[in-house]
Amino acid sequence: MNDVHNEKGTNKSLSLFFKSSFIVSVVIIVISSILLYFTFTFDIVPPILNRGIQPATFPKALLILIITLTLLTYFISLKKPWKSEKKLPNSFYITLLSFVVFITVSKFLDFFLGIALLSIIVSYFWGERRVAYLIIVSIIFPLIVFVFFETILGLRFPPGIITNLYYG
Amino acid sequence: MENLGLIFAPLFSYKLLIVLFFGTIFGLILGVLPGLGPTTGGALILPFTMTLDPLSAIVLLTAIYCAGTYGGAITAILINTPGTPAAAATCLDGYPLAQKGEAGRALGMATVSSVIGGIASVIVLIFFAPLLANLAYEFGQPEYFALAIFGLTMLASIGEGSPIKNLIAGAFGILISTVGKDFMTSIDRFTFGINELTEGIGFIPVVVGLFAISEMLTQSTLINQIFNRVALKAVKLPSIDDYKKTWKTIIRSSGIGSFIGVLPAEGGTVASLIGYAEAKRWSKKPEDFGKGSIEGIAGAEAANNAATGGAMVPTLALGIPGSATTAVILTGLIIHGVRPGPDLFREQPEFLYGIFGSMLIANILFFVLGFFGAKIFARITLVPNKLLWPMIFAVSVCGTYSLNQSIIDVWLMLLFGVIGFFMRRYGFSVVPVIIGLILGELVEGTLRQSLVIFDGNWLMFLQRPIVLTFFVLSLIALSFPLIKRKK
Numbered sequence: 062m063n064d065v066h067n068e069k070g071t072n073k074s075l076s077l078f079f080k081s082s083f084i085v086s087v088v089i090i091v092i093s094s095i096l097l098y099f100t101f102t103f104d105i106v107p108p109i110l111n112r113g114i115q116p117a118t119f120p121k122a123l124l125i126l127i128i129t130l131t132l133l134t135y136f137i138s139l140k141k142p143w144k145s146e147k148k149l150p151n152s153f154y155i156t157l158l159s160f161v162v163f164i165t166v167s168k169f170l171d172f173f174l175g176i177a178l179l180s181i182i183v184s185y186f187w188g189e190r191r192v193a194y195l196i197i198v199s200i201i202f203p204l205i206v207f208v209f210f211e212t213i214l215g216l217r218f219p220p221g222i223i224t225n226l227y228y229g
Numbered sequence: 230m231e232n233l234g235l236i237f238a239p240l241f242s243y244k245l246l247i248v249l250f251f252g253t254i255f256g257l258i259l260g261v262l263p264g265l266g267p268t269t270g271g272a273l274i275l276p277f278t279m280t281l282d283p284l285s286a287i288v289l290l291t292a293i294y295c296a297g298t299y300g301g302a303i304t305a306i307l308i309n310t311p312g313t314p315a316a317a318a319t320c321l322d323g324y325p326l327a328q329k330g331e332a333g334r335a336l337g338m339a340t341v342s343s344v345i346g347g348i349a350s351v352i353v354l355i356f357f358a359p360l361l362a363n364l365a366y367e368f369g370q371p372e373y374f375a376l377a378i379f380g381l382t383m384l385a386s387i388g389e390g391s392p393i394k395n396l397i398a399g400a401f402g403i404l405i406s407t408v409g410k411d412f413m414t415s416i417d418r419f420t421f422g423i424n425e426l427t428e429g430i431g432f433i434p435v436v437v438g439l440f441a442i443s444e445m446l447t448q449s450t451l452i453n454q455i456f457n458r459v460a461l462k463a464v465k466l467p468s469i470d471d472y473k474k475t476w477k478t479i480i481r482s483s484g485i486g487s488f489i490g491v492l493p494a495e496g497g498t499v500a501s502l503i504g505y506a507e508a509k510r511w512s513k514k515p516e517d518f519g520k521g522s523i524e525g526i527a528g529a530e531a532a533n534n535a536a537t538g539g540a541m542v543p544t545l546a547l548g549i550p551g552s553a554t555t556a557v558i559l560t561g562l563i564i565h566g567v568r569p570g571p572d573l574f575r576e577q578p579e580f581l582y583g584i585f586g587s588m589l590i591a592n593i594l595f596f597v598l599g600f601f602g603a604k605i606f607a608r609i610t611l612v613p614n615k616l617l618w619p620m621i622f623a624v625s626v627c628g629t630y631s632l633n634q635s636i637i638d639v640w641l642m643l644l645f646g647v648i649g650f651f652m653r654r655y656g657f658s659v660v661p662v663i664i665g666l667i668l669g670e671l672v673e674g675t676l677r678q679s680l681v682i683f684d685g686n687w688l689m690f691l692q693r694p695i696v697l698t699f700f701v702l703s704l705i706a707l708s709f710p711l712i713k714r715k716k
Contacts, residue, residue: 085655089397096404096419104416114680116411116418119673123404130397137393146654149450156449160643163626167636176626180619183445187452187615198616203623210627213280219636 081146082138089131097124155186171221176203235582236355239288239590248285249587252292253594259293260300261606262617264448266313267297268663269440271557272433273624275564276631283565284580288587290558295347295537295588296595297554298497300606302339302530303599307332307461307607315497315533318505322518322525329521333465338523339530340599341467342479346531347592349483350490350538354545355585357491361546362571370682371690374675375699377668380493380549382703384661392707394657402665403672405430412670413677425637432560434629434641435666439659441625442646445618447653452614464603467523475527478508482531489532490539496552496660497533497540504532538588545569545581549668553660556667 103117159182167175181199189195210216211227218224239245259270271290278286301316306323319339326335368376384399385392408419409429420426467475482504489500508528509518518525540551541558548569550556562569567580574581599606629642649659683689690696 081655085651099419103418106414106416114677116414116416119676120404120407120418123400123407127397127400127404130393130400134391134393134397137391143656147450150452152452153446153449156446157647160647164640164643167639172630172636176623179622183449183619183622184615187449187618189613189615194616198619202620206623206627210276210631214276214631216627216631217634218630 080138080142082135082143086131086135086138090128093124093127093131097121097128100124152186156183159183159186167219167221171223172219173203173207173223174221235579236586236589238579238583239586245285245288245583245587246590248281248289249292249590249594252289253296253591253598256293256296256298256591257300257303257595257598257602257606258609260297260312260316261303261609263304263308263310263312263610264444265441265621266301266554267294268436268553268557269444270297271554271561272436272440273621273628275433275557275561276628278561279564283562283567284583286561286565287558287567287584290561291541291584291588292591292594294554294558295534295591296598298534298537299340299343299347299530299595299599301533302343302526303336303603303607304610306335306339306526308610313497315501315536316529317498318501318529318533319526321505321529322520322522325519326521326523326526327461331521332461333463334467334471334523335521335526336461336603337465337600338467338471338475338526340464340596340603342475342482342527342531343534343599344592344596345479346483346486346533346535347537347595348589349531350487350535351585351588351592352538353487353491353535354538354541354588355582358542358546358581359574361542362574365547365571367695369679370675371679371693372695372699373671374679375690375696375703376493376547376549377672377675379699379703379706380543380668381665381672382706383493384664385707385709391656395661398652398657398659398661399665402662402667403669405435405662405666406669407673412674423637425635428633430641430666431632431638432556432663432666433632434638435645436557436560436663437625437629438642438645439649439652439662441621442642443649443653443659445622446646446650448614448618461604461607464600466600471523475524478511478524478527479531481507481511482528483535486532486535487539490536490551491542493543493549493551493664496554497536500536500539501529501533504535505529534592541584541588545573545584546571548671550664553663556663559667 100117100121105117106115159179162182163175163179166178177199180203181195184195184198189198207218211218239249255270255274256267259265259267271293274289274293278289281289298313298315301311301313302319302323304310304312305316305319306327309320309324311317311320323335323339326332381399381403384395406429408426410416410427411418417427485504485507486497486500489503490496505525505528508524509515512518512522512524514522536552540555543549543551544555544559546569548559550559559569567573567577625642626639629638630636632638652659679690680687
């Protein structure tokens, strides 16, 4: 009987680690701790030039505050658990992936092509199948935005295989 | 007060009238579209304002603010989805009334109470902002530090998210403001060897990421959602009987909204929730609330629009944003080289009163456009998300890139989009990040300059009455959610 009880207790404590409040708190604390570590690498101003406090003091105080408040949030969540979130659908991951595609294509190939590709991926995987609409969303609309920014705001977009054609 | 006549100046400027007209239409469209709203829209349009003179630019942003706040009611009433967070309370009675076949009556009441709330708040702005600005002449660095701290502690009581989560988000916003060269010593902080980061992280990538891109990710999880739309024949002006039922509620909510708006960091969302709760508390028929009460619609809508003028008071008088959208307007002012604060009232009254007058006209314009065009604006929600959001992405990317012509800004925008999505998913509001980012430099700068003045003696803060007052107010703001919970 005791074994069964212990097992149940173990499961309960294990499930605690998989709760979103725990995971989110850990993520915040880990990132904050890494950033806190970086604040110790900031240059130190000699006392004669130091005005008030060292440049690292303020970010350090903020990060300690964030860590403290996160711990507080976590302990409160033990009494009052966060509402459980639904599993994220595939469309979310595809949209997220399209961001990666955009970054890669805009960095190595072309900024405009990156926007067009993201638009077509998002529109298609969100359910649009009509070719005319896909063309409007991925080519015609970005082209209008591109020309508008280029002519009205005098913006020069980063070079790329398509942008270079436009600029001649 | 001798400058009051300047309020009418925008009426005689065809350029400002055109800007107001388009700003109001754009604001209504943004307000109607769930997930967008005046904050995101204002951030997206900021780069375009660079082609305008400072007054036209700010008039455009304020018109978007006023009309966008009202526009949220159209979707709240017709599809039970608030176009803006400030319209969330409007859903409670707007949609049930629309389901009873009285969508026109519900929208009519929302339109009239929004306009009355909006105009009342501009009157508060006109009279209260110069007074607050005069008071600010007494402020030195320690007082500004205490004021900024008060603004940040107010984050604990904003409507969305838990108080502690809001404070974490606010601290995160301030932390973002520390990225780049330290403004006092030129020492790099959190730049990780990336040259583009030495100038710091701009406001636009953060705000567009946290609002537009995170909303795009949220919409990606809702692609199968179906809205039940209620048919709208025409917007109807409230009847005499409706006016009799609601006039007290409208006046009360206009006062509540204006007051809440003036408080730093608070905005239309909090105002509408309190306005709605008070309308219910004072109603002769509280049992009708949630079932299509006309008083409920009036209470929420008068309050959220009243917060627009109120929120402009600390923004213009002190440079402390009264809400997320006024944080965008504040950025617009800074981009155009206008420094908010008491000097602005003394040196550029025509600029300020031009804004006041334009806000009054914007309220009248959205009344006319909302009354005759609500049916058309409601149709905008028919644009499917699968077409709308890729287009918003294209505008977001180009808009973010345009300010500094920096690809790093675009990547930061995407990063903050992802951060914003997970923040919202786990109950953290993104509004405090924006307020924290805006106030960050002020907090750190005034703290360090104060310590120089005080020769490093922290206790000197407590010897200044205004500082002490703000610290006490900050403590009250921090403990307010606890008191509310105990009640």
